[in-house]
Amino acid sequence: MKEKLILNENGSGSFSYGFDLGGIFKLGFKSSDSTKKNKVIDTVFTFKEVFAKAKDSIAKLPELEREKIKMLENFKVSAKANEAKQQLRFDMEYNFSSIDSLKKVVSPLEVLESMPKIGPGKQLGSLSVPEKENKKTRFSYNYDGKVFEKVILLPEDAKVNKKKKEKEKNPDNDFSKKMDDILKECKYSIEYQFPKKIKTVSLKNAIISKDRKSFILEIPMKDFPDDEEKLGFKVVFEN
Incomplete structure (x- = not known):
């Protein structure tokens, strides 16, 4: 899973999420219906196009779901799935004119949750995550030329006590063991590029490029x- 932002001098730029899930085939993943021929997906679409065709279905969703889906409208999506080639990839990109356009951007997990509900995303149901596991996180970005900041906003009901979460885990459950195997193969990557040289990044273990602009x-x-707010950060630029 990769989160990438490119910021230009005038405040415009691009923001993208990439999900490369091809590795799950190594863990024995197979389509739910083995009797059907492997369906190959290779498509590019925008959520705005999908919404226009699915407006009746969207209108029936709860208000919070409609609000979340609306936030996806400006994203362009590329989806590829081919079980025979062990390929399962999903990329979405949003080109913005100013940093204000990124207020309350949806999280990657929320994107996965929404996809099976509408349009071409119904074919990507295997990418979804359970509702109860989703924190419904929002991102907010601030940039004034001197400092860039990413703030992670969590609703109150998402701030679950860590001990409670540990108690709910069942190490003897076959599904839990399978998920542990999958997580061992996965990583979350964050990459940010700026028009100015970086002085400091608050994220521990972040690697600054040689030109200090990313x-x-x-x-x-x-x-x-466990606390996703820890992935919020502040970048201070050189004078």
């Missing part, structure tokens, strides 16, 4: 923090 951080999913 940084990258890779986190094994098994080490993904």
Whole structure:
């Protein structure tokens, strides 16, 4: 899973999420219906196009779901799935004119949850995550030329006590063991590129490029923090 942002001098840029899930085939993943011929997906679409065709279905969803889906409208999506080639990839990109356009951007997990409900996304149901596991996280970005900041906003009901979450885990459950195997193979990557040289990044273990205009951080999913707010950060630029 990769999150990438490119910021230009005038405040415009691009924001993207990439999900490369081809590795799950190595863990024995197969389509739910073995009697059907492997369906190959190779498509590019925008959520705006999907919404226009699915407006009746969207109108029947709860208000919070409609609000979440609306936030996806400006994203362009590329989806590829081919079980024979062990390929399962999903990329979405949003080109923005100003940093204000990124207020309350949806999280990657929320994107996965929404996809099976509408349009071509129904074919990508295997990418979805259970509703109860989704924190419904929002991202907010601030940039004034001197400092860039990413703030992660969690609703109150998402701030679950860590001990309670540990108690709910069942190490003897076959599904839990399978998920642990998958997480060992996965990583979350964050890459941000700026028009100015970076002085400091608040993220621990972030690697700043040689030209000091970008940084990258890779986190094994098994080490993904329980408190997602820890992935918020501040970048201070050189004068």
